[in-house]
Amino acid sequence: MPYTSxxxxxxxxxxxxxxxxxxRGVADRQIHGEVHVGVGQEAIGAGLAGVLRDSDAMVGTxxxxxxxxxxxxxxxxxxxEIFERETGLCGGFGGHMHLFDPHRKFSTTGIVGGTLPVALxxxxxxxxxxxxxxxxxxxxxxxxxxxxFAESMNMAGAMRLPLVVVVENNEWAISVPFSEASATPTIAxxxxxxxxxxxxxxxxxxxxxxxxxxxxxxxxRRGEGPVIVEATCYRFRGHYEGDLDLYRDAFEKEARxxxxxxxxxxxxxxxxxxxxxxxDIDGVDADVRGEIGALVDRVLDEPFPDPATARRHVFSxxxxxxxxx
Numbered sequence: 001m002p003y004t005s006x007x008x009x010x011x012x013x014x015x016x017x018x019x020x021x022x023x024r025g026v027a028d029r030q031i032h033g034e035v036h037v038g039v040g041q042e043a044i045g046a047g048l049a050g051v052l053r054d055s056d057a058m059v060g061t062x063x064x065x066x067x068x069x070x071x072x073x074x075x076x077x078x079x080x081e082i083f084e085r086e087t088g089l090c091g092g093f094g095g096h097m098h099l100f101d102p103h104r105k106f107s108t109t110g111i112v113g114g115t116l117p118v119a120l121x122x123x124x125x126x127x128x129x130x131x132x133x134x135x136x137x138x139x140x141x142x143x144x145x146x147x148x149f150a151e152s153m154n155m156a157g158a159m160r161l162p163l164v165v166v167v168e169n170n171e172w173a174i175s176v177p178f179s180e181a182s183a184t185p186t187i188a189x190x191x192x193x194x195x196x197x198x199x200x201x202x203x204x205x206x207x208x209x210x211x212x213x214x215x216x217x218x219x220x221r222r223g224e225g226p227v228i229v230e231a232t233c234y235r236f237r238g239h240y241e242g243d244l245d246l247y248r249d250a251f252e253k254e255a256r257x258x259x260x261x262x263x264x265x266x267x268x269x270x271x272x273x274x275x276x277x278x279x280d281i282d283g284v285d286a287d288v289r290g291e292i293g294a295l296v297d298r299v300l301d302e303p304f305p306d307p308a309t310a311r312r313h314v315f316s317x318x319x320x321x322x323x324x325x
Contacts, residue, residue, distance in 0.1 A: 008046055009266045011046045012046045015042045015069055016263055017288050018292060020292075022082055025083055030083060038063050038064075043205060043265075044206075048071075048213055056134050057122035058136040059109065060108040080302060093310065116143070119137035119165075120135070120152045127159070134162040137163065140167070150194075153165070164213070168233060169203070169232045170235035172235055174239045188230040190228070195225060209231050236256070
């Protein structure tokens with residue numbers, strides 16, 4: 001789907017407001033357990049949108065709300081799952097880190113580095129079927145230092161599988177800075193070791209991300225082997241909601257918020273380029289806030305799942321088994 005500049009901004013604002021709704025849900029104790037948000041990473045999420053087909057697989061991480069939106073997962077069942085309601089993607093039993101939409105071949109895993117082997121399986125399945133589908137693994141910079149990354153990339157390169165790996169390098173693997181945990185300045189430059197192509201882009205530039213991702217997908221679709229697209233950004237929130245985030249310098253965070261907010265960058269570029277006025281953008285902001293606010297109200301009125309059905313999605317039969325079995 002092609003986007004005009006203002007439409008791109010609207011998508012990024014939608015992603016930000018969606019994440020803000022989840023942040024409030026945690027603070028108000030309407031969401032339980034850990035929640036990881038991608039505030040500051042919206043340009044990457046928006047850059048992934050409009051490229052993949054429903055038949056292409058995307059496997060995300062523990063921080064994947066934006067990826068789900070980019071893949072076209074409907075907002076209502078997505079938010080309902082995060083808020084643990086029975087109208088959610090998984091009936092409210094999966095929660096924020098276990099999002100599955102089989103119709104759009106979107107899934108997530110909470111295991112760091114676990115995204116790649118799953119996406120590799122999708123890529124191999126596409127090869128066996130003889131189609132031209134691709135598989136996308138979205139990972140963080142920390143995942144690139146796991147054994148699963150090396151093993152999956154090696155197999156994808158050896159078999160020339162249609163795998164695209166998007167690395168959201170937000171500079172921090174929980175509390176460990178990327179600069180202190182990587183033997184290479186970038187992750188993209190590791191690609192040749194796996195007979196893959198590597199691309200490094202500014203993750204605050206949606207157009208750059210979109211162009212690199214679209215090119216990688218088409219390359220993989222043509223049978224040219226795996227591609228690593230590394231997009232650099234900055235994680236504005238702690239690793240999870242409730243993380244005190246004392247491992248980062250407060251001045252650093254304030255400076256990044258002032259200069260590296262992708263929404264502010266997009267807003268300023270729209271105005272400077274004459275593509276929209278400040279009033280146009282303010283109208284988009286208000287419209288999106290109203291849409292997400294109404295969605296939250298709808299979700300909060302919906303029931304939690306019946307605890308008696310908790311085992312329904314555990315066993316291959318799909319049935320509830322008697323207690324003690």
